[in-house]
Amino acid sequence: MRMMTETKDRMMDRCVSVLQKEDCCWVCERWREVRFAYTPGVSGPESDQVFVFTSIDDFEKGTKMTLQSGGVMVAHILCPAGSLRYVFQAGAEVLSSQTAPVNYQLATAEKVTREDIPAVRKQWEEKCLADGAAEPLEWNPQLENCKQFLRVEVTDVNTATVKPRDEGDPIAKIIKPRKAGSDRDEPPEHWEVSRSLFAPYHQDDLDIINKCFEADWRQSGVQMLVEDCEDRMQLKELLREHYAEIKLLFTAFCSLPRTQDAPFGIGLMEYTELLIRHHVLHDDLRLNDADAHFIAAAHVPEKVAETWDPRNVSAVGGSLCRHMFLQLLVRLAEARFARSFGGERMSHCEAMKKLLNRHMMSQMRDYVQAIRWRSDVLHTEKVEMVLQKHAKSLVIVFEGFGHKGANGKHYMEPRDWFDFLDTLEVMVSGDASQNRWDRVWLWRLSAMTHVDELTTCDHMQLRLVEFLEALARAVVLVEATIDPPPNLKPDDPIRDPAARFARHEPSFQVENYAKLLDGLLSGPGFKKALEEVKNRSK
Numbered sequence: 136m137r138m139m140t141e142t143k144d145r146m147m148d149r150c151v152s153v154l155q156k157e158d159c160c161w162v163c164e165r166w167r168e169v170r171f172a173y174t175p176g177v178s179g180p181e182s183d184q185v186f187v188f189t190s191i192d193d194f195e196k197g198t199k200m201t202l203q204s205g206g207v208m209v210a211h212i213l214c215p216a217g218s219l220r221y222v223f224q225a226g227a228e229v230l231s232s233q234t235a236p237v238n239y240q241l242a243t244a245e246k247v248t249r250e251d252i253p254a255v256r257k258q259w260e261e262k263c264l265a266d267g268a269a270e271p272l273e274w275n276p277q278l279e280n281c282k283q284f285l286r287v288e289v290t291d292v293n294t295a296t297v298k299p300r301d302e303g304d305p306i307a308k309i310i311k312p313r314k315a316g317s318d319r320d321e322p323p324e325h326w327e328v329s330r331s332l333f334a335p336y337h338q339d340d341l342d343i344i345n346k347c348f349e350a351d352w353r354q355s356g357v358q359m360l361v362e363d364c365e366d367r368m369q370l371k372e373l374l375r376e377h378y379a380e381i382k383l384l385f386t387a388f389c390s391l392p393r394t395q396d397a398p399f400g401i402g403l404m405e406y407t408e409l410l411i412r413h414h415v416l417h418d419d420l421r422l423n424d425a426d427a428h429f430i431a432a433a434h435v436p437e438k439v440a441e442t443w444d445p446r447n448v449s450a451v452g453g454s455l456c457r458h459m460f461l462q463l464l465v466r467l468a469e470a471r472f473a474r475s476f477g478g479e480r481m482s483h484c485e486a487m488k489k490l491l492n493r494h495m496m497s498q499m500r501d502y503v504q505a506i507r508w509r510s511d512v513l514h515t516e517k518v519e520m521v522l523q524k525h526a527k528s529l530v531i532v533f534e535g536f537g538h539k540g541a542n543g544k545h546y547m548e549p550r551d552w553f554d555f556l557d558t559l560e561v562m563v564s565g566d567a568s569q570n571r572w573d574r575v576w577l578w579r580l581s582a583m584t585h586v587d588e589l590t591t592c593d594h595m596q597l598r599l600v601e602f603l604e605a606l607a608r609a610v611v612l613v614e615a616t617i618d619p620p621p622n623l624k625p626d627d628p629i630r631d632p633a634a635r636f637a638r639h640e641p642s643f644q645v646e647n648y649a650k651l652l653d654g655l656l657s658g659p660g661f662k663k664a665l666e667e668v669k670n671r672s673k
Contacts, residue, residue, distance in 0.1 A: 161215070165216065166214055168212070168300075168308060170211050171187045171211070172209050173200060173207070173209075177332075177526045178234045179233060184199075184225075184250075184252050184254065186198060187212070188223070188224065189212065191214060191219070197250045199250075204320075211309040211320075213306075214297045216297050217296070218296055218297075219294065222247060222292050223293075224250055226254035227254040231289065233599050235330070235334050235335065236293060236334050240290050240291065247286070247287055249285045259284055291542070308321060326516040328514050334600075344378060348378040352371060352375075352458075366482045369482070370482075380499055380502075381495075383499070383502045383506065385401065385457055386633075387502050390405050390454075391549065391571045391575045398592075399578070399595070403453075405572060406455070413494045414494055415467060415471065419471055420471045424470060425467065428467060432460075432463035443589045444590055464487070468486040468490040472485075472486035472489045501631075501638065502637070505637045508636075509604065512644075518648065528661070529603065530599065535667070536552075545599065546597060547596070548596060549575075552597060552605070556574060559663070559664050560660045573632045576632040578605055582601045610642070610648070611651075612632060
């Protein structure tokens with residue numbers, strides 16, 4: 136929110152020195168006191184000097200945070216009602232918190248002027264020496280080169296919506312106007328997801344689902360398969376209506392080729408399982424015919440592939456990307472149902488209705504149940520208490536097995552995720568292809584949705600909040616193997632990880648699941664992973 140336009144004295148106290156309109160009044164306009172919290176080693180890097188910057192003054196001046204009970208750094212700021220953006224400076228780094236809602240990848244980067252503290256000056260000295268200087272150049276924050284060094288850009292920012300202060304409420308409880316900072320704190324009385332380790336997670340909504348569908352429809356080539364314009368438009372709207380379920384179905388059968396450097400997709404093994412599990416095969420659609428449709432849908436013209444990120448091209452032909460799955464369903468529907476009766480041929484739209492209603496939606500209860508587990512079990516106070524208990528160790532493991540990007544953000548790639556699970560000794564025995572399928576399903580279901588899975592590889596990078604969910608879900612699959620649901624027949628096991636997950640009832644009881652999670656994080660496998668990180672850092 137940019138209500139502010141000019142300032143007279145940048146050295147005044149942060150809570151009143153705002154770039155504001157002349158007629159702006161934080162009393163009359165019912166500004167609200169907002170609490171900002173940062174846990175060193177969990178929200179971001181460890182540091183004894185942390186500042187919070189907000190969009191109130193275009194990130195020009197940081198407010199120093201003070202250490203409170205529980206090792207949490209806190210600051211209180213009076214903020215206008217509306218949308219608020221903020222970031223933190225921990226030492227020399229400026230970044231969004233991993234324990235607050237995040238807006239990822241802003242269209243235009245925000246510029247932040249860091250506070251001039253010893254950590255920044257040390258970074259300046261290191262830069263001078265790295266650039267070949269015999270000794271560090273003079274540090275003078277008034278010089279232009281030093282001013283430029285203090286300015287950094289961020290593409291991820293934390294977000295909040297500030298409500299107007301209620302009539303009759305005190306203007307502020309903690310801070311005092313025109314007096315800098317406060318050592319007091321009043322932590323929130325009630326637990327909320329928006330203040331938890333799960334806060335940065337973006338659940339799918341209609342907007343992201345619609346964007347994904349439009350992207351996949353353009354790439355799918357379905358337009359070339361359906362000649363009749365009216366039939367094509369009706370088919371498009373039918374697929375749009377069911378796209379959330381189709382996307383979930385794709386995730387359920389997504390795996391990884393033998394090489395861990397290839398992108399995720401549906402391979403022939405998982406495809407065959409899908410055909411059998413959903414009873415798609417028939418006299419009109421035999422397995423060899425279904426395989427032919429798989430190969431046709433997986434084909435990508437060379438000119439099209441040239442527009443993709445090269446890393447997304449490596450598995451072309453051997454597995455299906457998300458948009459290819461859309462084309463494959465159209466092909467299967469046409470082959471299975473669009474037969475001629477007395478000279479009349481069923482439309483592609485009607486054939487697709489039959490395929491979806493009779494087959495593809497038949498197991499959807501399991502897939503939806505696996506999704507609902509996130510809000511019903513994972514995103515609860517009891518489970519977060521377990522994760523908070525091990526939070527610093529979890530961050531150490533995540534960063535130790537993963538990478539640090541140019542923007543300062545840590546992430547895991549598929550190979551890192553597999554290495555971590557190997558060290559944890561989770562999903563290491565038995566059928567290797569089944570283990571790959573299970574591991575990829577954990578990743579795909581836990582990862583936030585990316586519209587573009589072709590020209591970038593962002594969907595192949597796991598953030599901390601996604602890693603926490605994938606690991607939490609792994610507990611359920613492990614327990615489902617040890618204690619399989621009673622309705623599964625030993626001679627007819629269900630290989631689909633989503634179904635095995637959804638049918639493990641003990642993991643849908645919050646208190647019971649919290650104990651299972653704590654058992655894993657306190658166990659020898661996780662301790663072994665911590666030791667591996669220590670060895671890697673030597």
